[in-house]
Amino acid sequence: MSSEESDVVLKVENLRAFYTSKRGLVRAVNRVSFEVRRGEIFGLFGESGSGKTSIALAILGLFDDVSRYYASSSSSDENKRLWELRERVTDKSNASEEVGEDLPGVEGHIWFKGQDLVKLIEDEFRRIRGDRITYIPQGTTKSLNPYSKIVEQTAEPLFAHDETGKLSEKGVIRRVIKALDLVELGDAILRKDMKPSQFSVGEDQRVLMAMALVTVPDLVIADEPTTAVDMAIQNRILEAIQLARDELGLSMLLISNNQTTINATCDRIAVMTAGHIVEIGTTKRVLGNPGHPFTRAFIMSNPSMEAIKKIREKGLRIRGIPGQAPDNTQPIIGCPFSERCDFVIDKCREIQPELREVDDGHKVMCHRYEELPEW
Ligand SMILES: Nc1ncnc2c1ncn2[C@@H]1O[C@H](COP(=O)(O)OP(=O)(O)OP(=O)(O)O)[C@@H](O)[C@H]1O
Ligand code: SF4
Ligand SMILES: [Mg+2]
Structure with a gap:
């Protein structure tokens, strides 16, 4: 492995993720590739329904269960047939090609610490999820237990992954307070014994962040961490994200359709529409000088100040x-x-463009990149 590659915490290659639904197969993620480097905040920035959360679910090993849910709870014989077909395939990373028709579930590769997560079984995943890879889910204000103390809830991930049973209570409390301090809860020593009902929405959100940080994971996935809160609290949450990265040196995949959030936190971003990544580069470059017509249109449709x-x-x-x-x-x-697209030509409708490097580390998926007007 080259030194550049050893700096990579997560490498997603040709990821595809299809749901089964009443409408048939939903092609949520189509062959996307990107990597998250050590100590980096990498953003998935894109319109609603473009597949951002689906990518998070795939990395966490939850996508297939969510996707299979409709097939098992419905009477759709076609969806059941597709899942049965998939169960029979040995190489999950390439199932559709092996069978010769599109199948539901996750395909491709998700490399994490030398392992391909696409190939892991649930027992192996459980060791990683919530410990080495943690998740701050989308719209989370209701996911804290109102009856349990903050200290107990924040410590949960530590106990859940304590395979040797050697954790001491003192050590756990120290780590919980450190995590609560990192998210700037304020008076963590005193407030750790409070219950969520005594906290505001913004504070709840920060406790959820503390739960995702307490194990000092290799990767944190934060899905729209600021949607449920007002501007002032948004800024505090964004500061807490940066502080956590600086203090713990962790890597983060941050999902958002909000330019201000992305601009304030991310080092590099991938722009998504219709299940595809259409542009990748440094945040400065992509937001400051976007190359893809979708990125330009998306920025214009909901611009930052x-x-x-x-x-x-x-x-x-x-x-x-x-x-x-x-x-x-x-x-x-x-x-x-x-x-x-305002710049469409016949070729665009017939041939899918490649996501190609147009400048150092800047990739754009457009046939006409060189001919586009300057931004
Ligand atoms: N459980 C499901 N079953 C079927 N289709 C789904 C399911 N969940 C999501 N989808 C569809 O998959 C596509 C991608 O959804 P996803 O939630 O990944 O988008 P997103 O980029 O996270 O959007 P948002 O910004 O609104 O959260 C959408 O068309 C969505 O309707
Ligand atoms: S490939 Fe064609 S349709 Fe697609 S963004 Fe470029 S110009 Fe527009
Ligand atoms: Mg989402």
């Missing part, structure tokens, strides 16, 4: 993205943005 200034300077106007994202129950032929 900084972007509004730039849009006005250029005499452009803020507008939503015209049209609708493609129907993800159908395979996408060509560019996933072709139905909504």
Whole structure:
């Protein structure tokens, strides 16, 4: 392994994740690749329904269960048939190709500490999830237990992964207080014995973050960590995320459709639409000088204060993205943005562009990148 690769905590390769639903197969994630480096905050930035949470679920080994749920609870024989077919395939990473038709579930590779997570069985996953990889789920204000003390809830992940049974109470409390301090709960020593009902929404959110940090994981996945809270609390949560990274040196996958959140926290980002990554690069580059027509349209549709200034300077106007994202129950032929792109040509509808490097570390998935007007 080269030194560059040993700096990589998570490497996602050709990841594909399909749900079964009443409408048939939902192609939520289509062959995406990216990596999260040690000590880096990497952002997944994209419109609603573009597949961000589905990627998180795949990394956490939860996608197949969520995806299978509808098939098992419904009377759809077709969905059941697809899952049965998949169970029979030995190579999960390449199941659809082996069978010769599209199958539900996760395919591709998710490399983490030398292991391909796509191939792990649930018992192996349980050791990693909540310990080495932790998750702050989307819209989480209700996931704390109102009857249990903060200290007990924050310590839960430590006890859940204490395979030797050697954890001391003192050591656990020390680690819990450190985690609560990191998320800047304030008066952690005193307040650790309180219950969630005595806390505000923003404080609850920070306790959930502390639970995700207490094991000092290799990777934290934070899904829209600021959606349920107001601006002032958003800023404190973003500060806590950065502090946690600086103090613990951890790596984070941060999911958001909010430019301000992404801009304030992420070192590099991947931009998503319709289950595809269409641009990857440093946050500064991608938000400051976006290369892909979708990224440009997405920034314009919901601009940050900084972007509004730039849009006005250029005499452009803020507008939503015209049209609708493609129907993800159908395979996408060509560019996933072709139905909504101002620069579309016939080739875009016929051939899917490659996500190609256009500058050092900056990749764009567009046939016409070189011909686009300057941003
Ligand atoms: N359990 C499910 N069964 C079927 N389809 C689903 C399921 N969960 C999500 N989807 C679909 O998969 C696609 C990707 O959804 P996902 O939740 O990953 O998007 P997202 O980028 O996280 O969106 P948001 O920003 O709204 O959270 C969407 O079309 C969504 O409707
Ligand atoms: S490939 Fe074509 S349709 Fe897709 S973003 Fe580029 S110009 Fe637009
Ligand atoms: Mg989501």
